[in-house]
Amino acid sequence: MPRPTRTTPKGAEARARVITEATRVFSRDGYRAGSLSRIAEAAGLTQQGLLHYFPNKAALLLAVVAERERSTAEHLERTSGSRSVLDRFVEAVEHNIEEPYLVELMTVLSAESTDPDHPTHAWFLQRYDDLVARLAAGVLEEQRSGRWAGGAEPEQAARTLVGLADGLRLQRLLGHPELDHAALLRTHLQAMRIGGTTP
Amino acid sequence: MPRPTRTTPKGAEARARVITEATRVFSRDGYRAGSLSRIAEAAGLTQQGLLHYFPNKAALLLAVVAERERSTAEHLERTSGSRSVLDRFVEAVEHNIEEPYLVELMTVLSAESTDPDHPTHAWFLQRYDDLVARLAAGVLEEQRSGRWAGGAEPEQAARTLVGLADGLRLQRLLGHPELDHAALLRTHLQAMRIGGTTP
Numbered sequence: 001m002p003r004p005t006r007t008t009p010k011g012a013e014a015r016a017r018v019i020t021e022a023t024r025v026f027s028r029d030g031y032r033a034g035s036l037s038r039i040a041e042a043a044g045l046t047q048q049g050l051l052h053y054f055p056n057k058a059a060l061l062l063a064v065v066a067e068r069e070r071s072t073a074e075h076l077e078r079t080s081g082s083r084s085v086l087d088r089f090v091e092a093v094e095h096n097i098e099e100p101y102l103v104e105l106m107t108v109l110s111a112e113s114t115d116p117d118h119p120t121h122a123w124f125l126q127r128y129d130d131l132v133a134r135l136a137a138g139v140l141e142e143q144r145s146g147r148w149a150g151g152a153e154p155e156q157a158a159r160t161l162v163g164l165a166d167g168l169r170l171q172r173l174l175g176h177p178e179l180d181h182a183a184l185l186r187t188h189l190q191a192m193r194i195g196g197t198t199p
Numbered sequence: 200m201p202r203p204t205r206t207t208p209k210g211a212e213a214r215a216r217v218i219t220e221a222t223r224v225f226s227r228d229g230y231r232a233g234s235l236s237r238i239a240e241a242a243g244l245t246q247q248g249l250l251h252y253f254p255n256k257a258a259l260l261l262a263v264v265a266e267r268e269r270s271t272a273e274h275l276e277r278t279s280g281s282r283s284v285l286d287r288f289v290e291a292v293e294h295n296i297e298e299p300y301l302v303e304l305m306t307v308l309s310a311e312s313t314d315p316d317h318p319t320h321a322w323f324l325q326r327y328d329d330l331v332a333r334l335a336a337g338v339l340e341e342q343r344s345g346r347w348a349g350g351a352e353p354e355q356a357a358r359t360l361v362g363l364a365d366g367l368r369l370q371r372l373l374g375h376p377e378l379d380h381a382a383l384l385r386t387h388l389q390a391m392r393i394g395g396t397t398p
Contacts, residue, residue, distance in 0.1 A: 028314055032232035104313060111310035114303060114372035115227055125374040132370075150390075156383060163366025163380075170365055171331075171358055173313035175324040181362075184355060191349075 015053050017043040022064050027105035030112055031061055058119035065120055068102055085138035086189055093165050094182035103169055132158045149194045157192065164188055214252050216242040221263050226304035229311055230260055257318035264308065264319055267301055284337035285388055292364050293381035302368055331357045348393045363387055
């Protein structure tokens, strides 16, 4: 019998199971302390079996973050309509709150990834630069159409939006599960717009 | 000859050396993956020698964060004058940028500490709740004196300030060392005040 490959249904299912369990373990323990054998066990595989799908721990981590990005992008694609990129950013933050382990994972992983030797260091740098560029373009567009109230430097306004989302997410995880960081982010965005009230 | 205790000059010096090296290692590798034997070696001690000063890794971590808080508080005490608590918060963020490893340490540690089993989980919860309470009192005071422009809920305004500081700090560490997160925080604070311009 041939070994299952990533293209068979069974292989695809096992890969998906490994990614789910890896998300859980990395979000709780971080990448460095996250145990590959614990992930394999939770996914019903031997460690050797897991390494058939992902050659090493770093490759597994990259698959986890790529899957998270794909899921967020897919959700945005489905729901975007004609709303501005800034509103869609707030919606993505809202959506991500509901994904189990995602908020914890991205919090721990983005902090760990500040180390240049971390396997997702380059990935996070690129992700943040892309996000800031997209949001800065959105701010500039709203300034040109007269929707944005102030003369903010677009990149700084974009960094402020991203920073708020990340910083409030951290506070939510530090003992305040009731904290609706997406709603606070929306309040900030509305305050920046013409006719909005200062929060 | 008696064993040195933490009250002898030699003991105090060794303790300080261990705390410096632990700050360096934990800020790069995180707490979980940070190696006690590497810290001991860098401080010129055996692991057994290190454990004479700190009974375990968690106790060492708590000493590290307590030392960081003490240093920040001391700086604020020296420089506070009559400025409001909100301005002093921005000054503390400014001051901390200059402390080697502190920005990295607090970023990685606060994210790791979202796990309830982490040794500094309770410490970070308390630290954030205290900080938010102090800043919320500052916002309320500025609202009463007519300095604050909007009718924000003080706790939400305080969480926004703290969130911005943390979120922008993360962006600084993700490939943008030129990013002056304290200056952006100050811009946000000024925009909230009467006569300030929207950023």
